[in-house]
Each structure stands twice: as structure tokens, then as C-alpha cells.
Amino acid sequence: MKLRLALLSALAAAFCIAQAEDKPKTDTSKPMSKPEIVKSESDWQKMLTPEQFQVTRMRGTEPKNGAAYEEFEKQGEGTYYCVCCGAELFTSKEKFHSGCGWPSFYDTSKAKGVLEKVDNSHGWHRIETVCKRCDAHLGHVFDGEGFKTPTDRRFCINGVALKFVPKGGEPPKLLEVSSAAVQEKKSEVNKEGGVQKK
Template identity: 50%
Template sequence: MSIFGNSIFGNKATGIAGGAPASDASEAEQQNSGDQKSDAQWREELTPEEYHVLRQAGTERPYTGEYWDTHTEGVYQCRACGAELFTSTEKFDSHCGWPSFWAPLAEGNVRYIHDRTLGMDRIEVRCASCDSHLGHVFEGEGYGTPTDQRYCINSVSLRLVAKETPSQP
């Protein structure tokens, strides 16, 4: 059984897994959040590529991102706000061209939206802190991971903070 039970993969009638339709929730969150940055602020803080992926739900080209094949130990943060999202412990080689993880660092650190763009039915993964687009999560692809899930995340959405190694005397 999925770590999500039926919350994101079983009920496709809702826009946000376990919640309201995606467009309604996004608009409501943006209107009700006093600390939400304006579009102009995001454009100023992020590079054009970061803005395209993080704020416009774009996708970087496969096999071009900084972390798709890295094996460095550490924590992956949201590039927009610094929230800790994934660790190298859950990262695995899926050979899809993007960093892949079998679970987030903590379930509350990410949120899910049903994504029906481009004629597909997918689950979008967003940062729970700043609502930035990270990528998508897929289930049942046959990878030998504990959750049978693949969080396919854009490198440009992440910043790796490498684990410090003890210094030699």
C-alpha cells in the first residue's frame, strides 16, 4: 500500500489531493497568505530558468540539471525558500534524467495537486512553504523502492546542502 493510502493516487475527483480543486486552493492561499511574495519579487530573486520552473510550473530538459546524477550526501532544500524537502538517503537512480526520490523528508514539507495539463493525469509536487513547483510523483512504475513511488523533481527547484564530513586530525 502507498504511504499516502488513497489520498493522492486513489481519489482523482479533487484538484488537491485530499482537498479542494487546485485552482480554487491556489487562489485562496495566495489571497489569504500575508507573507506571500509578489510576482515581481519572485522575478527579482530568481533566475529566469528558476522562475519558469518554480513559479510557472515549467520543466527543465532531462539530463541537464545539476543534481540528476549526483550522489553527494546531504539535504535538498527548496531553491525558492530554503525549506528542507528531500535527503540523499531517499534519492535513487531512476535513469529518467531528473533527480528521483522515493519519499520526501517529511510528508508535511510538500503538497500535492492533480495536474491534468498536456492531456496527462499526474500528481504535481509543490513546496508546502512557498508553493513553488518542484516536479511530479509517480507510483507503480516497478522501481525497487520502499514506497514504489518516484518523486521526479527538477534540479533547478532544489539546492543541495552537502553533509559535512568530519575533518581529519
């Protein structure tokens, strides 16, 4: 009887370790760095459509199989940028059809502009994806769903959070960093270089 209990305990421990290893490798121990681009809610509202603002700044979700998804399905080779700040996020190389009704990618682009963070909202434990540069909500990433992709991950992204540029096209201009700290540093550099702002 004792041997049976010992074996069951060992099996349970092995199962727990295996489950822990299967969890996404998202490091939540480090404090989140602040985004480079910080704007007021009203400034974002001026530059975005109401739907883009609702999704990217208010952490909303666009309708499943909506107009943005239909457009995404028609797009060929190219690159996907953040609609808020112009940072590179994904390319068509990582795009795949998952059948979920939202744009899907199995990985981010080599530019690594996507940040993953824990999201425990709505009573679920999920991993949210945001633009590393401006903290725009993009969607969520899911692991181990069985898609036959190189990563077995699905970045489920809101289409309105993306700006598509076809291959060979001009990438969007990056939104300038305009925080007070950056402006102060620019002034210091200008003074040291003998440039006086008029």
C-alpha cells in the same frame, strides 16, 4: 446465461474497486491552504535565475539530462531545500537513480515540506508536487512504476528547484513570511508587548 452475466458483472465490479484502491492517496476534497510565502512575480524574478523562475513560478520543466541533473547525480549525502524559500524537501536517503533524466526520490524528507495536488494540464491526469511553504512547482510524483524502493513512488523533480546542502553544512535561511496579515499580527503583538515600531 443469467449466471454467466451475474459472474461477469461481479468480476467487473471487483476490478473497478481494485483499480480505485490502486490510485494515489491524494485528498482533493479539502480546499488547498494558501502558502505561507506569497510574493509578486517581479519579486520572485529578482531573487531567482531565469530558469529557476520559469520552473518554480511558471510551472515549467528543465531539460532532460541537463546540467542540474548532472550535478544532482554527483551529490553525496545531504539535504535538498526549496530554492525559493529554503524549506526542507528531500534528503539523499530518499534519492535513487531512476534513469528518467531528472532527480528522483522515493519519498519526501521527514520535514514533510512537499504538497501533492491534482494536475490535469496538457490533457494528462498527474499529481504535481509543490513546496508546501511557498507553492514553488517542483515536479510530479508517479506511483506503481515497479521501482524496487520502499514506496514504489517516484518524485520526479526539477533540479533547479532544489538547493543542495552537503551533510553537516549550513541549511539555507528560511525566507521570512511577509504577507500583510503576518505584518499586521506582528504589529499587534509588538503593541501588546509595549514595543513601538519607529
